[in-house]
Amino acid sequence: MATTAEPRSEATTGPTKAKGWGTDAPDQPLRPMEFERRALRDDDVAIQITYAGICHSDLHTARNDWAGTQYPVIPGHEIVGKVTAVGSAVTRHRVGDTVAVGCMVDSCMACDQCLDGWEVFCREGCTQTYNSPDRRSGEITKGGYTDHIVVRDHFVCKVPDGMDEAKVAPLLCAGITTYSPLRQYGVGQGTKMAVVGLGGLGHMGVKLGVALGASVTIITTTPEKGEDARALGAEDVILSTDAAQMEAAATRFDFILNTVPVPHEIDGYLSLLGRSGRMVIVGALTQMPGFVGASLIWWNRAVGGSAIGGIPETQEMLDLCAEKGIYPEVEMIAMNEVNEAYERLLKNDVRYRFVIDMARGI
Incomplete structure (x- = not known):
């Protein structure tokens, strides 16, 4: 005070x-x-x-x-x-x-x-x-x-x-890094959102996405994280190593927040985006492998990145977390x-x- x-x-x-x-x-x-x-x-x-x-x-x-x-x-x-x-x-x-x-x-x-x-x-x-x-x-x-x-x-x-x-x-x-892209790209009520990776960034992506009204799914390579993801507010969990689960989720999402902190292939994740869907990368800072152009052109998809927000957006994030009890x-x-x-x-x-x-x- x-x-x-x-x-x-x-x-x-x-x-x-x-x-x-x-x-x-x-x-x-x-x-x-x-x-x-x-x-x-x-x-x-x-x-x-x-x-x-x-x-x-x-x-x-x-x-x-x-x-x-x-x-x-x-x-x-x-x-x-x-x-x-x-x-x-x-x-x-x-x-x-x-x-x-x-x-x-x-x-x-x-x-x-x-x-x-x-x-x-x-x-x-x-x-x-x-x-x-x-x-x-x-x-x-x-x-x-x-x-x-x-x-x-x-x-x-x-x-x-x-x-x-x-x-x-x-x-x-971790808070502002995940909040900023959600705000920039209008994630809110009715958005079908996926978070790739359930770590320091990913778990905040789940909490903030839910707070903004999105339906959130976690995509992970670790089956044991499914229970954690649901406890954090995720409605569904997809194992990226399970080809059948990935195929069943094709074109399901409007927005994917990719929090994986190391270089990795993204074509498989791009296939999960629907028409005009966007994937935003916030984790990997070093050179990423290439991807197939058709993964973007088909379904009008886009991939981009996001850093932390500015000071006004950071204060907005803190105020939201205080209002919603998000930690x-x-x-x-x-x-x-x-x-x-x-x-x-x-x-x-x-x-x-x-x-x-x-x-x-x-």
């Missing part, structure tokens, strides 16, 4: 010492680190982090799987906490507010994409929450596996009153358990998202 405390300006808040967990090299485990957060700028918000989600992207960046990691790196872009100070120009947030920060912390705020609320596609490139140069100082950003963070106020979202703060963090990546399924861990969590993540041994509880030590 917001307080009446006065904002603190850059002039009264200097650089601060921070503690976190990061790594020095792709083959090294995460370890405790100390570093300095910048002094508060006029448009900054300082946040004491209470919870931080663990995303596959954190693991990929820590291990330089996508190349470009600048070490030492401190991951974490699913952040929830309390405002401890605000710059002199900040009006949207007050000391004591519960707030959240996602995958980006700045952009030019002047190009057409930023002005349209799509800061993630800033023409000059958005500043990511970690492993990204600060627009003003050039310093490399450090993420949410830390005790506190300083972020430009526009990129700080409000956590609606009454939400379970411990479960909110994964919404800032990710989470497993709470202490900060010193992060390396074990990474190894379990590689084995898909989590249902369905790890969250670091900063109260359990950093």
Whole structure:
């Protein structure tokens, strides 16, 4: 809940010492680190982090799987906490507010994409929450596996009153990554929707699709996930390894959310789309195998991709989740358990998202 405390300006808040967990090299485990957060700028918000989600992207960046990691790196872009100070120009947030920060912390705020609320596609490139140069100082950003963070106020979202703060963090990546394409392509009442893959992204796709009124089916390679899928709200389950089930589902769906995080063939999934159906890929970031052109041309199908949404859409997603009581399924861990969590993540041994509880030590 917001307080009446006065904002603190850059002039009264200097650089601060921070503690976190990061790594020095792709083959090294995460370890405790100390570093300095910048002094508060006029448009900054300082946040004491209470919870931080663990995303596959954190693991990929820590291990330089996508190349470009600048070490030492401190991951974490699913952040929830309390405002401890605000710059002199900040009006949207007050000391004591519960707030959240996602995958980006700045952009030019002047190009057409930023002005349209799509800061993630800033023409000059958005500043990511970690492993990204600060627009003003050039310093490399450090993420949410830390005790506190300083972020430009526009990129700080409000956590609606009454939400379970411990479960909110994964919404800032897994939530908005799956919500954005559903909103962009009009998924709602009467939509026949399928979700490929039941992991951190997929389980949120099911929950959000159901909340928007869609009839949701899970497509998986794992029979054991059928019961979980139905518990999450899915009406049906299809095993993609069962040719008869796939054939029976031909042209059934209006929309397919593909959350598989590794390269894979998509022709079989495209056959499940009906006339003018669309598949949106949100999981795989590296090169995908080709597909047969007729899979698109026949039935007027389309395939595309989607990143996270902008800040307005992220706040809209949080508000919907608060209204509908939608949360990710989470497993709470202490900060010193992060390396074990990474190894379990590689084995898909989590249902369905790890969250670091900063109260359990950093």
